[in-house]
Amino acid sequence: xxxxxxxxxxxxxxxxxxxxxxxxxxxxxxxxxxxxxxxxxxxxxxxxxxxxxxxxxxxxxxxxxxxxxxxxxxxxxxxxxxxxxxxxxxxxxxxxxxxxxxxxxxxxxxxxxxxxxxxxxxxxxxxxxxxxxxxxxxxxxxxxxxxxxxxxxxxxxxxxxxxxxxxxxxxxxxxxxxxxxxxxxxxxxxxxxxxxxxxxxxxxxxxxxxxxxxxxxxxxxxxxxxxxxxxxxxxxxxxxxxxxxxxxxxxxxxxxxxxxxxxxxxxxxxxxxxxxxxxxxxxxxxxxxxxxxxxxxxxxxxxxxxxxxxxxxxxxxxxxxxxxxxxxxxxxxxxxxxxxxxxxxxxxxxxxxxxxxxxxxxxxxxxxxxxxxxxxxxxxxxxxxxxxxxxxxxxxxxxxxxxxxxxxxxxxxxxxxxxxxxxxxxxxxxxxxxxxxxxxxxxxxxxxxxxxxxxxxxxxxxxxxxxxxxxxxxxxxxxxxxxxxxxxxxxxxxxxxxxxxxxxxxxxxxxxxxxxxxxxxx
Numbered sequence: 001x002x003x004x005x006x007x008x009x010x011x012x013x014x015x016x017x018x019x020x021x022x023x024x025x026x027x028x029x030x031x032x033x034x035x036x037x038x039x040x041x042x043x044x045x046x047x048x049x050x051x052x053x054x055x056x057x058x059x060x061x062x063x064x065x066x067x068x069x070x071x072x073x074x075x076x077x078x079x080x081x082x083x084x085x086x087x088x089x090x091x092x093x094x095x096x097x098x099x100x101x102x103x104x105x106x107x108x109x110x111x112x113x114x115x116x117x118x119x120x121x122x123x124x125x126x127x128x129x130x131x132x133x134x135x136x137x138x139x140x141x142x143x144x145x146x147x148x149x150x151x152x153x154x155x156x157x158x159x160x161x162x163x164x165x166x167x168x169x170x171x172x173x174x175x176x177x178x179x180x181x182x183x184x185x186x187x188x189x190x191x192x193x194x195x196x197x198x199x200x201x202x203x204x205x206x207x208x209x210x211x212x213x214x215x216x217x218x219x220x221x222x223x224x225x226x227x228x229x230x231x232x233x234x235x236x237x238x239x240x241x242x243x244x245x246x247x248x249x250x251x252x253x254x255x256x257x258x259x260x261x262x263x264x265x266x267x268x269x270x271x272x273x274x275x276x277x278x279x280x281x282x283x284x285x286x287x288x289x290x291x292x293x294x295x296x297x298x299x300x301x302x303x304x305x306x307x308x309x310x311x312x313x314x315x316x317x318x319x320x321x322x323x324x325x326x327x328x329x330x331x332x333x334x335x336x337x338x339x340x341x342x343x344x345x346x347x348x349x350x351x352x353x354x355x356x357x358x359x360x361x362x363x364x365x366x367x368x369x370x371x372x373x374x375x376x377x378x379x380x381x382x383x384x385x386x387x388x389x390x391x392x393x394x395x396x397x398x399x400x401x402x403x404x405x406x407x408x409x410x411x412x413x414x415x416x417x418x419x420x421x422x423x424x425x426x427x428x429x430x431x432x433x434x435x436x437x438x439x440x441x442x443x444x445x446x447x448x449x450x451x452x453x454x455x456x457x458x459x460x461x462x463x464x465x466x467x468x469x470x471x472x473x474x475x476x477x478x479x480x481x482x483x484x485x486x487x488x489x490x491x492x493x494x495x496x497x498x499x500x501x502x503x504x505x506x507x508x509x510x511x512x513x514x515x516x517x518x519x520x521x522x
Contacts (some may be wrong), residue, residue, distance in 0.1 A: 002226045004036055006259050011036050012513065013247055013261035015233045015276065018091020019502040020485035021267030022211025023142075025227075026219035027510030033517065035225045036259060037216070038249050040232040040268075041087035044094075046213060049202030053354045056201035060094060062087035065410055066271065067399045072415040073448040074302075082413045083302075083452040085269050089229050090212030092269065092453070093499065094202045097324040098180040098209065099347060100145040101496035102136050105129040106334055107342075107387070110492045113334060114341040119418055120389040121299055125491040126463040126472040135504040143181035143209040143503065144188060153177045154184045154193060157321025159348045162312070162380040166435035167328050167346075174329040178347070181209035181499075182322060188214065197350070199323035231257075234408050236264055236280040236289055236482070244482045250406050263481045263513060263522055265474075270300065270455035270488040274396045275411040277459070290459075290476035295469050297396040299460050300413065301493040302452035304344060304386035304421045306429055307359075309445040310436030311375040318350040318380050331386075331431065332495040340423040343495040344386025346432055351381070361447050372445055380436065384428040385454070387495045389418040396458050454498050459488035473512040474505065481522040485509060 004011055012028055014021045017039040025037045041062075050056045062085045068075035074082050086095045106113045108129055111122040140148040147153050154177045156164065167175045182199075183192045193207040206213055219225035233249040237258070246260040266273045274297035278288040288296045325348045332343040353376060357364050360372060372379075394416060398409035417425075433444045462468025465477035474489055476482045485506055487498050494501075516522045 001220050002223050004034060004226050006257060009246070009260040009262055010034060011261050012263040012265065013038065013259055014265045014267055014485065015247065016091055016267035016269065016486060017089050017211060017216060017227060018267060018269070018486065019093050019211065019499045020487070020506045021265065022090065022093065022215045023503050023506035024265055024267065024485050024510050025225050026215035027507055028514060029219035029222045029224035031510065031514045032224060033514055035219070037225065037227045038231040038233050038247065038259070039089050039227060039229045041089065041229060043089040043227070043229040044202070046202070046204050046206050049204050051196065051198040051201055051204065053201065053352045060086045060088055060202065064404055065402060067402055067410060067412040068414070069412065070415040072417055074451055075415065077448070078451050081451050083271055083455055084450070085453070085455065089216065089227060090210045093210040094212055095200055095453070096499055097199050098182040098322070099324050099327070099497040100140065100143060100179050100181045100500040103129060103494045103496065103501060107492055107494040117341065117389065117420065119391065120420070121392045122390065123460070123462060123467055123491050126461055132504055132508070135508045136500065138507050139500055139503040143500070144183055145500070146178070146180045146182070146184050147176070148179060151187070152184050154180055154182060154322060154325070157195070157325045158316045159318035159321065159350055159380050160326030162316055162439060163326055163328065163346070163348055163382055163435060166439040169438035170431070170435050172328050172330040176327065177325060178327040180322070180324070183207040193322060195321045197319050197321055197323065232406065233276060234279065234406055236276065238282055238284065238289070238479065242284050242479060244479055254406065263483065263517070265483040265485045267485040269486055270458045271396055271411050271413060273484060273486055273488045274458040275398065278398050279408055285478070290469055290478040290482055292478050293466050293469065295460065295467070297458050298392050299390040299457040300394040300396055300415060301388050301390055301456040301490065302415065303454045303493055304384070304388045304424045305449040306384045306425050307349065307381060307447040308384070308429055308432035308436065309379050309381045309447065310441035311372070311443040311445070312378045312380065312441055315377045316380045317377060319352060323350055324348055331428070338427055340420045340427065342387035342420070342424065344384055344424055344428050345495055346428070347383045347385060349381050349383040359447055359450055360445065372443070375443065382432050384425065384432060385495070385497065386424045386428060387493050388421045390457055390492065391416070391418060454493070456487045456490040456493045456498055459484045460491045461489050462491065474509045483509065483513065
């Protein structure tokens with residue numbers, strides 16, 4: 001495998017190895033560009049994954065402390081764990097469930113579509129669905145998304161069958177086992193899904209697409225990509241002219257290393273990426289790198305989420321089969337007559353007994369809790385996911401007191417639900433409850449949002465530099481050779497899971513970076 005010198009200033013250095021960073025690294029390597037990916041976490045392989053929720057969380061999760069504020073329920077229940085993301089090679093593509101959906105056209109144009117919504121900082125993306133469509137197609141082919149390219153859908157488990165039967169009675173039409181980046185048949189050198197049921201804990205069969213064992217090994221095979229695990233980047237450096245020159249990162253022993261670079265791409269997720277830019281403040285950018293607009297860290301989105309569980313007279317065994325085994329898409333439209341703008345989807349979800357006990361409301365005590373857990377085998381579950389409104393005040397900042405083990409200020413996440421989010425959640429819980437009631441649920445259990453897995457915004461795309469952090473190619477407005485490559489690019493969150501869009505943008509970004517390097521623009 002490639003090993004590049006710390007003083008090699010011809011490299012593209014990518015910070016993070018998930019959907020954005022891992023894909024970008026492979027795409028550039030395939031074009032002959034020399035790349036180093038710096039990953040803060042360890043490198044595990046499929047055989048290392050643990051089919052146990054708590055043990056897997058201890059193995060994979062980004063457990064470094066964060067702080068929270070705001071009225072959101074996550075801040076109350078999980079004040080130092082606002083997000084469940086992975087700290088390991090592959091990033092959260094190790095943890096994700098595989099749902100791979102495209103934005104609708106209007107979801108790129110929310111300011112034009114929704115108008116001026118009080119309390120929201122709405123902005124149209126500087127790109128359209130038509131512009132991204134060819135890259136969506138490339139991503140779907142790369143990831144092996146079911147129900148595209150002639151790939152059949154996955155089978156439905158009992159959890160899906162219960163939801164689908166209820167959806168039919170309620171009158172919903174677009175109900176199926178989803179567009180999933182999980183092999184329904186052998187593909188790309190990987191086997192088909194074994195329906196093990198521990199999708200969130202890392203796919204031991206390798207059927208689920210993850211940069212860990214797809215993009216990254218392919219990039220390494222070119223000889224142009226080096227991945228350095230356990231390399232926590234603490235600062236991006238720049239010269240007097242404002243150009244980025246490299247990064248400083250810590251190895252596990254706490255020693256600091258300086259890797260020079262021609263180009264730097266930040267792909268550390270929507271919490272850690274703005275934190276790094278803010279921690280990289282300089283004389284030229286005293287408020288944080290690439291932050292002349294003051295927008296770094298702002299407009300944090302994490303989707304409108306919630307859950308509904310139903311208990312039935314007979315066993316369901318929702319935990320058997322893929323975690324997200326089906327979807328209802330009828331509500332993923334913009335219909336203000338419902339009392340809110342934007343849309344949402346309902347996706348099956350199952351939690352094991354340890355997480356169910358932790359996330360139920362109330363959790364781990366009382367007759368209400370124990371009687372619900374008694375019905376665990378007879379339980380079906382769905383996750384509600386919808387577009388939340390970007391707000392300037394929903395933001396990631398540096399905590400003024402708390403520091404990590406390297407002495408760097410930790411991320412502090414502030415979030416308040418917009419009234420639109422609250423109205424959407426109420427509607428979604430009502431409809432989810434109706435679905436289960438229609439097929440005989442004896443008890444309905446709505447639960448509040450979990451720690452965030454869909455983190456978006458905070459370094460958003462904008463046509464005008466004053467409105468955001470990056471342009472339509474993920475290049476920062478302020479610094480030509482600094483890019484952002486993860487979900488923090490998002491100008492809006494849409495009513496769908498974000499990974500497919502992150503991968504599509506990374507493929508497109510790689511084309512642009514390679515072209516700019518060839519033409520000596522960067």
